[in-house]
Amino acid sequence: MAGRKQFDMETALDAAMVQFWRAGYADTSLDDLSRATGLNRSSIYSSLGDKDTLFLRCLDRYAARYGAKYDAALSRAGADPLAAVRAFFDVTLQRIADPELPDGCLIAQSVMAIPVLSPAVAAHAMQAFGFQRLRLRAALKAGRLPDEDAEAFAVHAAAVNQSLAVLSRAGASPAQLRTVVDVTIDALAHALPPRG
Amino acid sequence: MAGRKQFDMETALDAAMVQFWRAGYADTSLDDLSRATGLNRSSIYSSLGDKDTLFLRCLDRYAARYGAKYDAALSRAGADPLAAVRAFFDVTLQRIADPELPDGCLIAQSVMAIPVLSPAVAAHAMQAFGFQRLRLRAALKAGRLPDEDAEAFAVHAAAVNQSLAVLSRAGASPAQLRTVVDVTIDALAHALPPRG
DNA sequence: CACATCTTGGACCGATCAGTTCAAGATAGG
DNA sequence: CCTATCTTGAACTGATCGGTCCAAGATGTG
Numbered sequence: 001m002a003g004r005k006q007f008d009m010e011t012a013l014d015a016a017m018v019q020f021w022r023a024g025y026a027d028t029s030l031d032d033l034s035r036a037t038g039l040n041r042s043s044i045y046s047s048l049g050d051k052d053t054l055f056l057r058c059l060d061r062y063a064a065r066y067g068a069k070y071d072a073a074l075s076r077a078g079a080d081p082l083a084a085v086r087a088f089f090d091v092t093l094q095r096i097a098d099p100e101l102p103d104g105c106l107i108a109q110s111v112m113a114i115p116v117l118s119p120a121v122a123a124h125a126m127q128a129f130g131f132q133r134l135r136l137r138a139a140l141k142a143g144r145l146p147d148e149d150a151e152a153f154a155v156h157a158a159a160v161n162q163s164l165a166v167l168s169r170a171g172a173s174p175a176q177l178r179t180v181v182d183v184t185i186d187a188l189a190h191a192l193p194p195r196g
Numbered sequence: 197m198a199g200r201k202q203f204d205m206e207t208a209l210d211a212a213m214v215q216f217w218r219a220g221y222a223d224t225s226l227d228d229l230s231r232a233t234g235l236n237r238s239s240i241y242s243s244l245g246d247k248d249t250l251f252l253r254c255l256d257r258y259a260a261r262y263g264a265k266y267d268a269a270l271s272r273a274g275a276d277p278l279a280a281v282r283a284f285f286d287v288t289l290q291r292i293a294d295p296e297l298p299d300g301c302l303i304a305q306s307v308m309a310i311p312v313l314s315p316a317v318a319a320h321a322m323q324a325f326g327f328q329r330l331r332l333r334a335a336l337k338a339g340r341l342p343d344e345d346a347e348a349f350a351v352h353a354a355a356v357n358q359s360l361a362v363l364s365r366a367g368a369s370p371a372q373l374r375t376v377v378d379v380t381i382d383a384l385a386h387a388l389p390p391r392g
Numbered sequence: 393c394a395c396a397t398c399t400t401g402g403a404c405c406g407a408t409c410a411g412t413t414c415a416a417g418a419t420a421g422g
Numbered sequence: 423c424c425t426a427t428c429t430t431g432a433a434c435t436g437a438t439c440g441g442t443c444c445a446a447g448a449t450g451t452g
Contacts, residue, residue, distance in 0.1 A: 160356060
């Protein structure tokens with residue numbers, strides 16, 4: 001029953017991340033984490049740290065993984081602002097549509113829980129939270145959109161993106177979420193011509 | 197120390213509501229509720245019910261109170277679609293700007309916690325959650341907006357409205373929230389003319 | 393003034409929480 | 423094969439959880 005580690009670290013971290021993502025920090029006990037990862041408390045503590053540390057690692061893991069997806073999608077989309085916004089939303093919609101993953105967004109949920117999180121965790125959540133808008137703004141600025149419009153587009157799209165997390169958590173279907181995105185893109189498309 | 201009730205029911209319910217609103221269901225203990233309301237456990241149980249029941253009452257109280265504010269604002273705004281949307285957002289912005297009240301939105305937070313809430317509470321949260329969009333859609337339909345556009349506007353505005361809760365919880369300033377709203381209204385305004 | 397009624401404070405319950413400790417035992421190096 | 427090293431399972435700790443119970447005592451009625 002011992003000797004060399006009997007589990008894969010990446011798999012265990014993913015399992016812990018999904019558990020926190022589904023149930024939130026407060027409603028995830030060490031027994032839940034033990035069940036989800038297949039490790040017992042001793043192994044969790046020695047290999048993954050205490051609950052706070054582990055949650056921080058999961059938060060950063062989530063931010064890095066999906067942040068990379070946003071970056072890749074925006075880079076693929078190129079210079080057209082609407083294509084960039086569309087690509088941006090598609091990353092979110094794809095994540096939500098994945099039946100293997102919980103609904104919502106770990107970062108958005110963590111931000112909502114800021115008043116009861118430790119300062120360190122809250123700081124990470126807030127930092128990760130701001131990145132989506134900054135990524136999109138940078139992509140739009142790199143394209144052929146005036147800075148002012150890039151900021152406005154990014155603010156608006158990031159806001160709608162956050163709402164997708166709430167809506168999916170409320171049980172909205174992928175089709176309903178797609179409608180929200182389409183309406184948003186439509187509104188942005190109409191706002192574009194008189195300026196660009 | 198006893199005899200007739202020594203507290204005001206409405207005040208106590210408001211205090212409990214604010215406590216749940218600030219810290220969420222999971223992170224609110226009976227001691228927290230006791231401290232917030234000034235009542236002790238016995239009085240809470242005999243007068244307000246158990247934790248689940250009390251939370252349900254607070255959720256309904258919140259939905260009724262702010263639902264009424266949305267109704268009143270939309271009714272005051274009249275038939276102009278943009279005025280209606282503006283009035284809709286103003287209710288949210290005013291609530292968030294009130295320093296006496298927690299950031300965010302009790303319903304949005306509850307919806308995010310659905311996987312760990314009791315079925316009864318989850319059902320109430322989901323029902324309350326859908327009302328904003330329906331109120332707005334009804335107001336827009338009553339105005340001079342085609343049904344299809346009314347639905348699209350309502351979907352979009354309700355989504356942005358939800359994001360305001362997340363953003364405020366992340367510490368966004370009232371000015372930043374106002375920017376999100378202004379950008380949204382601007383986009384909707386541009387989407388309007390070619391159709392209406 | 394006396395009595396029945398009802399609120400209140402605080403002690404108490406079993407369950408569960410995060411976190412610690414340690415012996416059992418599997419492994420790797422010599 | 424032997425031993426030092428490290429993981430693992432399980433028991434344990436003190437704190438806190440939601441919920442219950444009951445005596446103390448203030449009130450309204452007669």
